[in-house]
Amino acid sequence: MTFEATPLNDWNARQYLRFEDERTRPARDLLAQVPLQQARRVVDLGCGPGNSTELLVERFPDATVTGVDASKDMLRMARERLPRCVFVEADIANWIPREPLDLVFANAVLQWVPNHQGVMARVLEALPEGGVLAVQMPDNTREPSHACIREVARREPWAKSLASAEAARPDLPSPESYYDLLKPLCRRIEIWHTVYEHVMDGPKAIVEWFKGSTLLPYLSALDASTANDFLEAYTAEIARHYPPRFDGQILLRFPRLFVVATR
Numbered sequence: 218m219t220f221e222a223t224p225l226n227d228w229n230a231r232q233y234l235r236f237e238d239e240r241t242r243p244a245r246d247l248l249a250q251v252p253l254q255q256a257r258r259v260v261d262l263g264c265g266p267g268n269s270t271e272l273l274v275e276r277f278p279d280a281t282v283t284g285v286d287a288s289k290d291m292l293r294m295a296r297e298r299l300p301r302c303v304f305v306e307a308d309i310a311n312w313i314p315r316e317p318l319d320l321v322f323a324n325a326v327l328q329w330v331p332n333h334q335g336v337m338a339r340v341l342e343a344l345p346e347g348g349v350l351a352v353q354m355p356d357n358t359r360e361p362s363h364a365c366i367r368e369v370a371r372r373e374p375w376a377k378s379l380a381s382a383e384a385a386r387p388d389l390p391s392p393e394s395y396y397d398l399l400k401p402l403c404r405r406i407e408i409w410h411t412v413y414e415h416v417m418d419g420p421k422a423i424v425e426w427f428k429g430s431t432l433l434p435y436l437s438a439l440d441a442s443t444a445n446d447f448l449e450a451y452t453a454e455i456a457r458h459y460p461p462r463f464d465g466q467i468l469l470r471f472p473r474l475f476v477v478a479t480r
């Protein structure tokens with residue numbers, strides 16, 4: 218089996234967008250719970266290729282919507298998609314709002330940012346009264362999809378090269394810890410989980426999904442041929458853990474954590 222080559226040391230917009238509908242659905246679900254009638258200034262943290270930014274533009278057509286991301290490839294795609302928006306290259310770990318914002322939206326990004334709880338508290342504190350911080354993060358590190366990555370990564374011959382890759386995606390802290398941290402800083406907070414059951418064509422589709430996200434730190438630590446062997450071993454494990462339904466399709470269980478805090 219040979220996998221399609223992608224640049225492995227950076228976010229790749231084309232690979233990410235192979236599952237655009239499925240990846241954008243949680244952004245829609247998050248935005249649906251943002252308790253704002255209007256907004257003038259909106260920031261999309263970790264805007265990626267602009268799929269989440271587009272939802273914000275549709276919901277708040279009169280707002281200035283700014284996308285922030287660290288990946289040049291993602292920003293290039295976002296600028297092509299939404300030429301009238303401003304997109305800024307920055308590391309969220311150090312980002313603070315420079316003006317009063319009505320909404321800071323962060324869909325599927327903060328799980329990658331070290332000390333993301335500190336970032337959330339800092340951003341929330343910087344919002345004016347009534348400003349909203351809306352966050353969604355995959356809470357799937359204990360799912361078979363991720364356990365299989367860790368298990369295969371511990372095998373020879375790639376164990377040494379992949380020893381530090383696991384650290385890129387630690388388990389999310391508990392919902393209670395977000396409440397205790399953020400409630401003192403805001404007047405209203407909503408926290409919930411949604412578990413999606415994505416219908417996938419087969420084991421290789423699940424592998425292609427995670428090649429666009431969780432597998433990046435693993436694949437970037439391997440050369441192309443070793444990465445291919447690693448993906449083959451991972452695909453075999455996925456096939457074992459996700460049996461086909463009656464029609465050959467597979468359900469990818471995908472829990473996600475949502476937090477909407479209103480200053």
Ligand SMILES: C[S@@+](CC[C@H](N)C(=O)[O-])C[C@H]1O[C@@H](n2cnc3c(N)ncnc32)[C@H](O)[C@@H]1O
Nearest residue numbers: 263264265269286287288291308309324326329
């Ligand atoms: C999974 S994508 C999310 C894209 C989009 N928000 C969505 O809803 O589908 C995560 C994005 O976060 C960006 N990212 C990850 N860590 C970052 C950081 N520390 N600073 C800025 N962007 C970061 C990546 O470049 C990538 O584009």
